[in-house]
Amino acid sequence: MNFARRSTLILGIATAVALGTAGCSGGLLGGGGSDDTGSTSGGESGPIKLGMVIPISGSSAPTGEYMKNGATMAVDEINKDGGVNGRQLELLVEDEACDAQQSVAAANKVVSNGAVVSVGGYCSGATLPEIPIFQKAGIPMIIPAANSQDLVNQNAKNVFLINGTGKQQSSAALKFMKKQGYKTVAIVDDNTSYSKDINTETKKQIEEDGSIDVVLSTSVTAGESDYSAVVRDIMQAKPDLVYWTGYYQEGGLIINQLTKAGFQGDIMVADGSVDASLVKIAGGADGVYATMTQTPDTIKGAEDWIANYKDKFGSAPGPYSTQSYDAVRLAAEAIKKAGSTDGDAIIKALEGIDGFQMFSGPLKFTPEHTLSSGGFVILQVKDGKFVLADDLAS
Incomplete structure (x- = not known):
């Protein structure tokens, strides 16, 4: 089944599930109930619940743990x-679990437990079918x-994206x-x-550039252990360059198998592979590049935040911990500006955000609810760690 048809099917299933559950008496607890449009209203007492x-x-x-910890830090502060x-x-x-079917059940659970804003979303394929569920419930x-x-x-x-x-x-x-020649x-x-999506878009831009x-x-099947066919x-x-656009489990295996096959070119991975696990699975990945929004240890001025994270959780922060921290802070800011937990009011407040300071810089959403600048940089593995290689400023 091609992706367009599969996405339509997943969204259809998710919509059906959302329609079937949103009308139940327990469907919108804590956010007050719903009006005829499905948006939450009332219930302006007790804790404000954020779903993740x-x-x-x-x-x-491992990335999910970083995200939960970053969000927890913001909530506690x-x-x-x-x-x-x-x-x-x-x-x-x-x-x-980066699984579309499980994400539908998880999204419905946070809705029924009273979430008024969702601050989660890592795997796009699992996040996509959550949209009609949260949309029906009036949850930003x-x-x-x-x-x-x-x-x-x-x-x-x-829907608002705070990652590029x-x-x-x-x-x-x-x-x-192009800079590398x-x-x-x-x-x-x-x-x-x-x-x-990244494969298709990168290929399109390369061909347009000429x-x-x-x-x-090409594509591989996630979850396998032998990628000898694509290595061949x-x-x-x-x-000159292999650009892997998937996640780190498969990326580490492909890098390992390419190295053993004697590949002499460079390797670059997309942001879903930026994790210490990639290096471990690859058996070493020094020299591998990555397209990535900045990680905590590449952000200037993040030293105190990193120290606080280590004190609280006993380990260093990883990818998407800072973005998750900012997602909670942004949700709090929008609720504060809205003066309520009504979904439509929070959405209006988010659209009006101008200059809210995040790790990625001052925030102002585009009309498509995306960042005006993606903030991507190039990292490189050195001595087993991802470090900043090129900020792409020039």
Whole structure:
């Protein structure tokens, strides 16, 4: 089944589930009930509940843990400072395991438990079917990590992305490829929404630019352990650069198998592979590049925040911890400006945000509810760690 048909089917199922559950008496607890349009209203007492649907199990669980911790830090800081509009925040975390079917159940659970804003979203393929569920419930979605263009293309008024989009990531990838002088590139995805989106968009931009040849554009099946077939195809194509646009589990295996096959070109991965797990799975990945919005240790002035994170959780923060921290802060700011937990009022407040300071810089959303600048940089693995290699400023 092609992706467009699969996305339509997933969204159809999710919509049906949302319609079937939103009318139940327990469908919108804590947010007050719903009016005829499905938006939450009333219930302006007790804790303000934020839903966070992220991978807690499965291969992406380490990133989910970073995200939960970042969000928890923000909740604790805001509550210590008096909360929002005189009320405390409460974080409702549910596991989607980067699985579309499980994400539908998880999203419905946070809705039924009274969430008024969603601050989750890592795997785009799992986040996509959540949109009609939260939309029907009148719940704004501030998405800290998932960034497939398919999320933007839903044109859902309740969806706001605070990570750069796949299109912006592809532009950053092309800019770096040209700076490095690559003449040929192979692009490999894992057939998920996020990954295929970047492959398709990068290939399109490269072909429009005309200075680089795409000698291979292909997909693999996520969850396998043997990628010898695609390794063989890459070796035959002999590209200057391999751009892997999937997640780190498969990315680490492909890098490992390419290295063993004697591949001499460069390798670059997209943001879904930026994690210490990639290096471990690859058996070492020094020299590998990555397109990525900045991680905590590449952000100037984040030293105190990192120290606080380490004190609280006993380990260093990882990818998307800062974005999740900012997602909660942004939700709190919008609720404060709205003066209520009504979904439409919060959406209007989010659309009016201008200059709210986040780790990525001052925030102002585009009409499509995306960042005006993607903020992508190039990282590189050195001594087993991702470090800043090129800020793409010039």
